[in-house]
Amino acid sequence: MDRKKFCEKSSAKKKMMSIELKREIIEKHEQGVRVVDLSRQYGRSTSMICTVFKQKESIKSVTPAKGLTQELTTEEIQELQSQ
Numbered sequence: 779m780d781r782k783k784f785c786e787k788s789s790a791k792k793k794m795m796s797i798e799l800k801r802e803i804i805e806k807h808e809q810g811v812r813v814v815d816l817s818r819q820y821g822r823s824t825s826m827i828c829t830v831f832k833q834k835e836s837i838k839s840v841t842p843a844k845g846l847t848q849e850l851t852t853e854e855i856q857e858l859q860s861q
């Protein structure tokens with residue numbers, strides 16, 4: 779009897795979802811889009827989509843951190859360094 783390798787999928791990387799993406803999925807589901815359609819659209823398993831729905835309240839209450847988007851000129855950088 780041949781032994782099959784069941785661990786071949788273990789090398790797949792876990793896909794992370796941003797808070798914005800989770801909020802978008804929740805919003806679409808509340809508009810009536812089915813879980814199966816959401817999983818196909820975002821390339822995630824139905825289990826992952828359902829987990830997002832289970833955490834809906836905590837996801838809605840979280841404010842994601844934003845990175846700095848302001849660019850400084852060379853003069854402003856020099857001014858900040860001299861202080």
